[in-house]
Amino acid sequence: MTYPIRPIDESEWPGFAGVLAEGFGWTPQPAQDERFKAATEFDRTLVAFDGTTMAGVTSVFSLTMTVPGGRQIPVGGVTAVGVLPSHRRRGVLSALMRRQLSDIRERGESVAALYASESLIYGRFGYGRAASELSYRIDKHRSAFVRDTPADPALRLRVVSPAAARADFERLFAAVVTRRPGRYERDQHVWDGILADEEHDRDGWGSLRAVLAEDDRGVRGYALFRTKSAWDRDGVPSGELRLIELEAADPAAYALLWRNVLDRDLITKVEAHARPVDDGLVALLADSRQLRATWSDELWVRLVEVDKALTARAYAAPVDVVVEVEDDVCPWNAGRWRLTADTSGAECKAVDDEPDLTVPVAALGSAYMGDGLLGAQLDAGLLREHAPGAVRALATAMAWSPKPLAGLVF
Structure with missing residues (x-):
């Protein structure tokens, strides 16, 4: 039908x-x-x-x-x-x-992106897993930081009402959104959802709370979170904190906000979701084993027009390869494309030259934001390399730091 x-x-x-x-x-x-x-x-x-x-x-x-x-x-x-x-x-x-x-x-x-409710679905439409995320739980009493943690005596913390501080959150996020691939600009509807705080928005947790890190020049970071009060039968506090979002403009503000989250009175456990795989907290913790993390796929990306998409991003190293793209959903992508790029720019154009490698379009989507596994896909037999070293050269050029994260389901 x-x-x-x-x-x-x-x-x-x-x-x-x-x-x-x-x-x-x-x-x-x-x-x-x-x-x-x-x-x-x-x-x-x-x-x-x-x-x-x-x-x-x-x-x-x-x-x-x-x-x-x-x-x-x-x-x-x-x-x-x-x-x-x-x-x-x-x-x-x-x-x-x-x-x-x-x-x-x-x-x-030239690019489409999504969050997959089921990871089995979208590969067949050319989407590749382009970003991963960490979720973790931290025992507050084992969360000491390393000795050389960044600090700035000019910084101070201020507890605020999330609704009242919305403009501060918006300005800070706008200042940092271009630092990490995958982040996207937020309109008023997105912020309405983040700051929604009716009973049904809390998922069994307490009301939304917030703290700002600032100096005399303005806000340098914020943390949004919820808490759940609890006591064991002996009257010992065993509350939990769920971090919703923590954004900072610099390392000192980042460390101060995390320290405040981890040092909250009556809290024993802190959980955080949708954190980048290269989250700085991993380096800050003196005993990194106390960060019990689980990994999951996050953003999925699909190159809708291969040449325009590959030209739009930056590259970490020079590369000159002919890529034969397989794409039976968007046939205009199928064919051979020569990608010539270095740290100053890129060009991608259709050619008739012999290919250096043959890839399904989903593989390019998975590498697009800088966190692809092209080498692993080659080892698994999902890519075909015709010129020795072509996959390594492309993977090296497309890799990026920091690692990508969209950070918020859309």
């Missing part, structure tokens, strides 16, 4: 949200539903119809995202992907994904 696909208007939101609720098995609170609706770009929604039934849905956020080198480019932020359980394995998702990628290309966005 074929399913007609089109965008919806605001009046059709209840049906769109209903497909997502059914597909994800969740029931949002009215306020959560309204926030999502307010953030939705209705001209970038897509719905596959089975008669009058919405069988599958998806949408896109128009993001401005940082790529290696600090440049910001327009990126199609894929979101709200769902298919009714009654319509699985009928080609609904495939039709939506293909149409969506074509639309993203027409918008002039």
Whole structure:
């Protein structure tokens, strides 16, 4: 069967949200539903119809995202992907994904990105795991820092109401957003979600709390967190703290904010999620074994137009390779591309030359933000190298520090 696909208007939101609720098995609170609706770009929604039934849905956020080198480019932020359980394995998702990628290309966005609810799904549409994240729990009583921890006597901490300090958070984040690949600019809807603090937003934790690190010139960092009060049967405090976000403009502010989070009274455990794999806290802890971390995939990236995407980012080392790209979803990408790049810039153009390596487009997506595993994919037989050393040369050039992290699900 074929399913007609089109965008919806605001009046059709209840049906769109209903497909997502059914597909994800969740029931949002009215306020959560309204926030999502307010953030939705209705001209970038897509719905596959089975008669009058919405069988599958998806949408896109128009993001401005940082790529290696600090440049910001327009990126199609894929979101709200769902298919009714009654319509699985009928080609609904495939039709939506293909149409969506074509639309993203027409918008002039050479890169698409998403968070995968299930990591099995999106590789077949050319998305590659482009960033990873750490989640960890720290025993407060074993969280001493190394002796040479950065400090600045001009810094001071100030406890603030999160709602009242929103402008400070926004300014600080805007100042640091270009430092790490994958970070994207936040509009008012994103900040509304971050600072939402109704009972249903707390997930069993306490109200949202915040602390600023500042000096006489202004704010240099902030931490957002929630706590959960608890006591054991002997009256000993055993509270927990969940870090929502910690951003800092410099190492001294970063260390001071972490120290404040870890030193909170009546807290014994601190947990943090969506932290970069090269998080500075790992180096700050005197006993790094106390940071019990778990790894997970984070951002997935798809090159919608290979030449434009590869030209838009910076490279860590010179490279000159002919890459044969395999792409059966976006056929305009399939073919041979010569990438010539160094630390000053890059050029990517179609050629007829013999390839140095052959790669599926998802492999380039996985390497795009600077954290790819091209060497591991070669070892696994997922890439074909025709010129010895070509994969190593490309992997070296595309690697980047700091490692990528989007930092917030969209």
